[in-house]
Amino acid sequence: MAETDIVIEICGSSGEGTISAGEILARHMSRLGFEILSFDSYPSEIRGFGKCVAHCRISSKKIMSPGKYTDILIALNDIHSISQLSSMKENGIIIYDSNPLSFHEEDKSIAGWIEPGITAYGIPFYKLSQKAAGNSRNRNIVALGAFAALFGINDNGFKASMEQRYASKKKSIIESNLNSFTEGFRWTKNNITKLDNLFFKKPETGNAPLKRLMMNGNQAVAMGALDSNLHLYAGYPITPATKIMEILARELPKKGGIMIQTEDELSAIGHVIGAGFAGKRAMTATSGPGFSLMTELSGLSVMAEVPAVIVNSQRGGPSTGLPTKTEQSDLNLALAGGSGDSRRIILAPADVEECYKCACLAFYLAEKFQTLVVILLDFFLSNSIKNIKEPEKPDKKMLNANLAPLQDEIKDYKRFKVTLNGISPRSIPGTAGGMFIATGLEHNEKGKPCYAAETHKKMSDKRYRKLSGVLKEVPHPEWIGPKKNIKAGILTWGSTAGAAHEATLKAGESGIRAAFMRPMLISPLPVEQIKKFSDQCDVLLVPELNYEGQFAGYIAKYLERPIKRLNMVTGLPMSAEDILDEICKIAG
Amino acid sequence: MQKKDHYVIIGNGPAGNRASEIFRENDKNARVTIISDEGFPFYYRHKLLDFLSGSISDESLQVKKHLDYKKNNIRLRLGQTVTKIDPANRVLFLKHMEKIEYTSLILATGGTRSILPSLAGFEKYFSFMTNYNEALALKPALSGIKKAIVIGGDLISIKFIKMLINMGKDVSFFLCKEGFWPIELTEKMSENIASRMKKEEIKTILDDYPVNIFQTNAGYEIITENGEKIKGDIIFYFMGLKPDIDFIKGSGIDTAEGVLVDEYLKTNYKNIYACGDCAQIYNPEFKDYWISTGWDNATLQGETAALNLLGEHKIIKPVPHKIFEVEGIKVNTSWWKEIQE
Ligand SMILES: Cc1cc2nc3c(=O)[nH]c(=O)nc-3n(C[C@H](O)[C@H](O)[C@H](O)COP(=O)(O)OP(=O)(O)OC[C@H]3O[C@@H](n4cnc5c(N)ncnc54)[C@H](O)[C@@H]3O)c2cc1C
Numbered sequence: 001m002a003e004t005d006i007v008i009e010i011c012g013s014s015g016e017g018t019i020s021a022g023e024i025l026a027r028h029m030s031r032l033g034f035e036i037l038s039f040d041s042y043p044s045e046i047r048g049f050g051k052c053v054a055h056c057r058i059s060s061k062k063i064m065s066p067g068k069y070t071d072i073l074i075a076l077n078d079i080h081s082i083s084q085l086s087s088m089k090e091n092g093i094i095i096y097d098s099n100p101l102s103f104h105e106e107d108k109s110i111a112g113w114i115e116p117g118i119t120a121y122g123i124p125f126y127k128l129s130q131k132a133a134g135n136s137r138n139r140n141i142v143a144l145g146a147f148a149a150l151f152g153i154n155d156n157g158f159k160a161s162m163e164q165r166y167a168s169k170k171k172s173i174i175e176s177n178l179n180s181f182t183e184g185f186r187w188t189k190n191n192i193t194k195l196d197n198l199f200f201k202k203p204e205t206g207n208a209p210l211k212r213l214m215m216n217g218n219q220a221v222a223m224g225a226l227d228s229n230l231h232l233y234a235g236y237p238i239t240p241a242t243k244i245m246e247i248l249a250r251e252l253p254k255k256g257g258i259m260i261q262t263e264d265e266l267s268a269i270g271h272v273i274g275a276g277f278a279g280k281r282a283m284t285a286t287s288g289p290g291f292s293l294m295t296e297l298s299g300l301s302v303m304a305e306v307p308a309v310i311v312n313s314q315r316g317g318p319s320t321g322l323p324t325k326t327e328q329s330d331l332n333l334a335l336a337g338g339s340g341d342s343r344r345i346i347l348a349p350a351d352v353e354e355c356y357k358c359a360c361l362a363f364y365l366a367e368k369f370q371t372l373v374v375i376l377l378d379f380f381l382s383n384s385i386k387n388i389k390e391p392e393k394p395d396k397k398m399l400n401a402n403l404a405p406l407q408d409e410i411k412d413y414k415r416f417k418v419t420l421n422g423i424s425p426r427s428i429p430g431t432a433g434g435m436f437i438a439t440g441l442e443h444n445e446k447g448k449p450c451y452a453a454e455t456h457k458k459m460s461d462k463r464y465r466k467l468s469g470v471l472k473e474v475p476h477p478e479w480i481g482p483k484k485n486i487k488a489g490i491l492t493w494g495s496t497a498g499a500a501h502e503a504t505l506k507a508g509e510s511g512i513r514a515a516f517m518r519p520m521l522i523s524p525l526p527v528e529q530i531k532k533f534s535d536q537c538d539v540l541l542v543p544e545l546n547y548e549g550q551f552a553g554y555i556a557k558y559l560e561r562p563i564k565r566l567n568m569v570t571g572l573p574m575s576a577e578d579i580l581d582e583i584c585k586i587a588g
Numbered sequence: 589m590q591k592k593d594h595y596v597i598i599g600n601g602p603a604g605n606r607a608s609e610i611f612r613e614n615d616k617n618a619r620v621t622i623i624s625d626e627g628f629p630f631y632y633r634h635k636l637l638d639f640l641s642g643s644i645s646d647e648s649l650q651v652k653k654h655l656d657y658k659k660n661n662i663r664l665r666l667g668q669t670v671t672k673i674d675p676a677n678r679v680l681f682l683k684h685m686e687k688i689e690y691t692s693l694i695l696a697t698g699g700t701r702s703i704l705p706s707l708a709g710f711e712k713y714f715s716f717m718t719n720y721n722e723a724l725a726l727k728p729a730l731s732g733i734k735k736a737i738v739i740g741g742d743l744i745s746i747k748f749i750k751m752l753i754n755m756g757k758d759v760s761f762f763l764c765k766e767g768f769w770p771i772e773l774t775e776k777m778s779e780n781i782a783s784r785m786k787k788e789e790i791k792t793i794l795d796d797y798p799v800n801i802f803q804t805n806a807g808y809e810i811i812t813e814n815g816e817k818i819k820g821d822i823i824f825y826f827m828g829l830k831p832d833i834d835f836i837k838g839s840g841i842d843t844a845e846g847v848l849v850d851e852y853l854k855t856n857y858k859n860i861y862a863c864g865d866c867a868q869i870y871n872p873e874f875k876d877y878w879i880s881t882g883w884d885n886a887t888l889q890g891e892t893a894a895l896n897l898l899g900e901h902k903i904i905k906p907v908p909h910k911i912f913e914v915e916g917i918k919v920n921t922s923w924w925k926e927i928q929e
Contacts, residue, residue, distance in 0.1 A: 096684075104686045111684035116629055116654050116666055122684060 004034065004201045005059040007067035010143070011084050012076030013049045014042065017140035021074075022054020023385070025144060028161035030212050030387035032153075033203040035059045037498075039066045039384040039573070042324060051080040060203040064351065064498030066384065068575030071198065072151075074143050076125070078110040085110070090117045093196050095146055097139065098122025119196045121150060121188070128183040138180035145184025150192065152199045155185045212387035217355040217377055220388075221285070221311055222247040224359025226255060227393050231280035234260045234271030239323045240382040241285040241313040265290035269297045269310065276307040277438060279402070279428030281363050285311035288330050289320055295337035298372050302342040302463065304438045305416065305424070307366035311359075313377040316571055325571030326379035328494050329546035334374045335523055335554065341460055344372040345470055346523040350497035352386040354520060360394040365473060368401035369466050370426055376522070378545070380573040381495040402426055410434055414445040418458055422466025467524045474521040476529050480504055481515030488514045488586040489537025491530065493522060493551050496543055496574050503579035512587040522551075527558045534559050539586045541566060543579050593618040595897075596680065596688060598670050599696030600624030601633075602883050603864025605652065606890030607694045612660050614898050620662045621688070623680070627667035628720040629654050634883065636723045637744075640730065641751050649720070673839040675857045692859045692897050695836065695847050696890060699829025699865035699881065704764070707739070707825075710801045713808055714739070714825035717748065729822070733757060737810060737820035739764065739798065741773075745826035746781065753788055760791040760818050762798060762810075764827065793818070831866040831879065844868055846879050851903045853893040861897050863889035869904055878906055 008025065012018035019040050026038045037057045043050025057067040069089045075081035075096040088094075096110050099122075104112075114120045123146040125139040132138060141162075148158050159178050166174045215223070222244045225233070233248040235241070249259045262268040268284040275282035286294065291312040301308040314330045316322025334346050345365050349358040355377065362373040405413060405425035415436035417424040424445075427434025437447035442459060444450040481504055488507070492500045497518040504516035517533045519526050534540050541564045542552040549565035556563055566582050568574050595611045597604040600622050611620045631649040638644045657664040672681040673693070680688045701716050715729075716722050736757050738745055741764040752759050763782060765773050773781075778794060785792040793812070800811040807821040831846035842848040842856045846868030853861045853869065864886035868877045880889060892902045 098684060100685055102685075103681065106686065106688050109682075109684055109686035112665060112668065112682070112686045114667060116627065120667065 003060045006071045008056045008072045009070045010054040010074040011081040012052055016076045018052040019054050021140035026056050028158050029058045035063050036387045037063050037066050064502050065576050068577045075110045081110045092118050094120045097125040099124035099127045132179040132183040133176040141177050141180040142184035145181040146188040149185045149188035214387050216383050216385045217352050217381040218243040220352045220355035221359045224356040228360045228363040231257045232275040232282040234262050234268040235284045236265050236268050238287045238290050240379040241287050244285040265293040269294040272308045273301050273306050283309040287313050287315050288317045299338040299342045300440045301372040303440050305370040308372045309362045309366050311375045313382040315379045327545050331550040346374045348376045348494040348522045353388050356391045364398040364401045378495050415447050416445045418462050421469050422462045477517050477519040479517050482513050486513050486515045486537040488583045489540045490516045492518050492543050499574050499576045500579050502576035506580050507583045514583050593691045595620045595692050596690035597622045597694040600630050601698045603886040603890035604696035605630050606887045607894035608662050610894035623665045623668050625669040637751050640723045675840050695862040696864045697832045697866040700832035702828050702830035713801050714823050733821045735820045737823045740826040742826045742828040762793045852896045861893035863893040
């Protein structure tokens with residue numbers, strides 16, 4: 001049976017229910033057993049009538065990237081939707097409002113821009129919403145009804161999913177939504193002749209709908225933090241990280257934890273380091289501008305060897321930049337932001353599952369290696385929703401990673417004892433006899449400030465040495481594709497990995513010797529594995545979403561070879577097609 | 589800044605296309621827009637039968653590709669229907685609720701199926717073949733048809749029957765003299781056609797007429813005036829074309845059977861011209877109007893209408909009689925001609 005792999009976009013203006021329609025659709029298709037990867041984009045300004053797009057790829061096979069070209073566009077707002085036409089497939093399908101309240105001025109109607117090859121279905125969203133709900137607010141739900149009717153999706157199942165989604169709402173709201181769905185469904189069945197050949201072929205999942213968790217990267221990070229016994233979250237709201245704070249504000253107190261909204265990001269990182277010093281797991285989440293502010297105090301975490309976790313969800317920069325556009329341009333800041341030699345641990349998840357994994361890992365590593373861990377998300381990853389299998393929760397070892405001092409070590413307690421692996425026994429304030437000085441100044445083994453060249457060297461060695469242990473804690477990067485004679489080797493990081501992985505597989509299908517590798521651990525870098533991979537590649541291609549090629553620059557010093565860069569700063573995630581194009585060029 | 593002229597053409601057939609080329613050639617800066625309610629780009633209507641029978645692809649049906657319009661900076665709006673014209677304010681209203689302003693307008697809406705009033709009540713039982721969509725819809729059904737009834741009176745129906753016979757179908761043919769199109773049949777001509785058809789073992793009914801039609805489990809049944817019962821899986825209806833102008837009526841543009849234009853193809857509005865199958869053209873010699881039809885004729889009129897709108901004074905004269913041949917039967921037609929590409 002042919003596979004289903006369909007990209008849908010719902011496009012509307014703020015307040016038209018675009019994102020919620022996308023969410024309902026994604027949830028229902030997930031219940032039907034499809035793989036889902038969705039991604040919403042919306043205007044930066046909180047108020048106003050900007051463009052909202054719910055982008056959703058629905059597939060019967062494993063998917064790793066959101067898909068560049070749209071198969072089905074549901075246009076809730078004509079003007080905004082016109083700008084989405086350029087990303088439609090040549091034989092795409094458009095569902096639009098055929099009976100708006102008034103005439104569109106010239107060129108302001110999506111139906112006026114439909115090109116041959118595209119199939120367009122005009123459905124009177126406005127009229128049907130008025131009929132079903134007495135107002136035009138439910139146009140989004142009418143559209144979902146029309147969508148279900150057009151593509152052979154059972155209406156009762158869809159309505160059951162909607163009921164579940166609206167379970168907490170008033171009965172009248174649930175009913176008006178169900179009525180609107182039914183109106184859209186019925187009208188379409190009775191009035192529209194299907195002209196396209198697109199159907200969703202139900203995946204084989206047995207009879208029971210698949211049990212999956214639908215969540216985005218931010219939710220996964222928050223869930224990972226909660227499951228890792230997070231005690232304190234301190235943060236200042238900023239797009240695209242705010243959602244993490246919102247979730248934790250609700251959930252953390254239920255588990256006896258604390259959420260503090262601080263006056264700014266400096267204070268937030270201060271709180272986190274304070275809590276970490278006190279032996280509690282603590283975290284903050286921010287984006288570029290906030291992360292820049294945190295660099296000063298984050299050095300303290302390194303120097304005073306205090307566990308701290310910062311989640312930085314990258315957006316377009318520099319400065320306040322492009323708040324609702326995705327970019328991977330804070331790598332340099334994450335690697336080197338702050339004074340002195342302050343290497344820290346950096347994790348870059350590639351997808352929603354890894355967001356959870358990295359959150360759990362971050363607390364473990366921060367605690368075990370007594371230092372700062374930065375998780376690099378980005379706008380796309382923060383907001384991309386996937387239906388994932390229930391993740392494996394952190395085990396006992398992961399939850400208790402602190403190396404407490406032994407009884408005889410307490411006698412002459414050296415908080416910063418120089419050890420073979422660089423990790424010193426760490427007493428938690430309140431431990432009898434475990435008192436020590438914690439400072440941002442260079443210090444001796446007891447923590448006493450000391451600027452002697454020998455001490456600084458010894459302590460720097462220790463702080464760097466302990467990080468090499470991290471390499472053993474994080475799974476080695478997977479090597480996808482042939483192991484020898486590779487024409488194009490793709491090496492990337494973070495959320496670009498999904499597209500790169502897919503592009504590599506597609507290239508392989510068309511006979512190109514392409515291989516792919518992506519480290520989740522960015523610092524310290526698993527140089528050995530990367531070098532082995534690189535040695536087998538004729539051309540090493542590094543695709544990433546920044547202008548300079550920050551990751552390419554970072555690995556160059558380890559690899560000492562030419563690196564081909566593929567950089568994009570469009571504000572959108574890189575697509576498999578973009579990377580595949582480049583691979584094809586390399587392969588000739 | 590002064591707004592650019594906007595030449596809008598309704599209809600993407602030979603008349604409309606030729607007009608658009610003239611506008612573009614003569615006015616490089618103006619906006620030129622073609623609006624067509626068909627979703628398929630400009631195609632040879634006379635090749636529809638070959639398309640239906642599967643002997644040509646839809647690629648070879650096309651006259652021009654969408655890209656050709658883009659290259660010439662002509663905005664082609666396909667699958668869009670004009671529902672109303674407001675000539676006083678120079679605005680068109682489209683079915684999908686968009687308004688378009690024009691400075692000059694060409695009506696080239698062609699013809700639509702014409703149904704005899706006596707059979708209008710049975711329209712829902714008929715299959716038609718006047719445009720791409722109808723051909724496309726018929727295509728999959730055709731292979732399952734064993735016995736077809738053709739109610740016809742036009743040149744297309746005769747070609748169509750030939751195609752059905754070649755495909756091994758059993759055909760019953762009502763030859764309706766009164767509605768024959770685009771010519772009138774003489775007694776002699778219809779007898780000629782009938783005898784040719786009979787030679788091909790086509791049941792041809794010449795002096796009888798459907799009075800009632802039923803849908804049955806097996807298909808359709810026609811009861812004739814003489815009480816005969818004719819059965820078939822499908823009924824094809826061909827009775828020529830009539831100007832497609834319903835949406836223009838009542839707009840203020842003068843119409844009768846077609847859009848009334850003078851010999852320069854101008855309507856009663858100085859910035860609105862009509863051409864091709866939708867126009868009803870005044871002939872000062874006969875002091876009467878004539879309705880145009882045929883591919884080449886539409887092309888010539890499209891050119892003339894556009895040139896006259898741009899300031900020339902070209903006159904359209906009825907095309908001289910031509911000999912038209914269908915299945916070896918020669919018929920005179922003033923407007924019809926086999927197209928040679
Ligand atoms: C099956 C068939 C076979 C034929 N064979 C021959 C032949 O062999 N030789 C010959 O000379 N002629 C033939 N003809 C006739 C010939 O095709 C027509 O005379 C010619 O196409 C007329 O051209 P036109 O530009 O006036 O209009 P058309 O080609 O009919 O084009 C008019 C267009 O305008 C569109 N339109 C109408 N109203 C609206 C509206 N409100 N909004 C938007 N768009 C609208 C129509 O859908 C149509 O696409 C045949 C016709 C048919 C149907």
